[in-house]
Amino acid sequence: MIATDTRKVKEILPKVKVEEDAESLYQEDSGDTFWGGFQYVIGGIIVLLMTLGIGTFVAMIIIDDGGGLDNLFGFICFGIFGIIMLGVGCWLLSTGIYNTRVAIKLTPGRIYFKEWPLKQNDIFEFTYRRRAKVPLHLSGLTAKIICKEVATYQQGTNTRTVTEKIYEQELERVEHHSREDFISHTWVWNIPPDAPISLSVYRNEIQWSLVVGVEFLDFLNDTSEFTLLLNPERVQ
Template sequence: MKPLSSRTSRSSSGCLAVFFGVFLVAGCAGSYFLLWKPWSAWVAARSWAATPCTILESRVVESSDSDGSTYRVDVTYAYVFNGREYQGSRYDFMGGSSSGRESKDAVVAENPPGSRTTCWVDPDDPSQAVFDRGLSWIYLIGLFPLVFVAVGAGGMIYGFRSHRSSPAASASAPGKSPFGVDIPPQGSQPRQLSPQMSPVGKLVGIILAAVVWNGIVSVFLWQVVKGWRTGAGDGCLTAFVVPFVLVGLGLIFAIFQQFLVLFNPRLELTLGPGVLAPGESALLQWTMRGKAERVQKLRIVLEGREEATYRQGTRTTTAREVFSTVLLAEVDNSFSIANGTARVSLPDDAPPSFAASRNKIVWALKVTLEIPNWPDSADEYEIVVAPAALRQRFGG
């Protein structure tokens, strides 16, 4: 019979998983409809064809409830593509309605029935068209569900890690080296590497940082705007707030940039053997998932660094010092970018991976995909270097 503590720990982890799973499911559903569908359609529409169209009907539709009224542009247009007539009624990819009627009235006034304008048509499916493919602030609403995704995923990860770190769970954990680093089971066999943080994880992290930062800054920004509107502007406060606003805008730009990275090709790395040892070498193989021809250059660097965490008053700081940098591959032709190999070798005096409460020695593969006219991908894959005493177990 299992101990009561083990059953209680498993029950608590299960409750946490269910509780935060609700947040995760709700966030994923909201992200799909409010973020993925409109934003992916917006990205795809960058290659749609500009096509003359005739406005058949245009009006502002009002929706009212107990919270007030919202408005949307309702437009129907006709166009000819490849000699065939079509009709469309999609105004933008976001859909829905929002407050502020003046901007919608202006759109309708500029596009009365019978007027000619330009629409955007999918050349692969001409029945799909959009009136306005521009990016507006309304698309930022799609970032809100990611807060639920972050809370749900973070809570579930915390619950699972808490369970794994319990005494009952640690009985089956993989062995540790004398230097405090988990040695993966079957380390002498090839092992597929995973990036330290997925593109989605990076996006969620940037969004959370942007929400917190801009939420705080908006309080001061509102006071600045209110002061200037009432004729009592404070120049000193304005000068103080401007740098923080610029940082917030930079975070918003980083969100947009990281979202585009989600559409980049992905690299799969396999290291054999999966655990390195000083004085030994391993074969690194890579395969590109996605359109490898989009990538102009692939660069892989082996980096060894020391990390030290220390406190200064109430502030915690982590210092990093790189002690080894080895260029493993720099490829600029599509064939070799799609599939290739490189040799990873360590000198006899290479320090093994090390982990303590405040100090670490980390070995990692830093991979960069350079894509013209598009945000690059930059990922880090941490690898394990075992002590020299275990060389025979993992030698390549």
């Protein structure tokens, strides 16, 4: 069991937090927490209530004005807006319920590693660990390395953001057919020498991430996502 009483927080990049304990560095998926799921639920409820309130207000105005084509046009416009907002609210609510259910049964996923940040043409060995609060029937683990380029363009008065996946590698799939209360596996990724380095400048970003999937036979499948930071190759 890794001790955490001596851990220190190292801020690498905005929204990227790597912590250190007595044995290694680790990163935790903040999206796996109960509070994260609860926030989605609250957000969904707020959006749905706001949509209902605005809809009631608009309907009362139309009724008071006695209808008419102008009011009908406004009602149609609000109807389209309301449908969009209902979709957003339902998505937030369903996502929050899903995340909350997962957080009740599983602790947040973590990856443990020895070196940070990563380097081109190096080896990244990491161990994924996650604890089930009750034994669950695990069927498999997956891991995927993804690199995306996010570019923002200005077209007249409009701003357009384009995201393109420029690298993806699936690591070895691990098969399990047992009931587990502690999930752990180690993968190794050979980092290409020409892999794009992490970048965050005005209107352009290179984002690396690691996505670990956990598959169960008797519970919801879930993923943990971690942000990676890739620097240029070491100079010998």
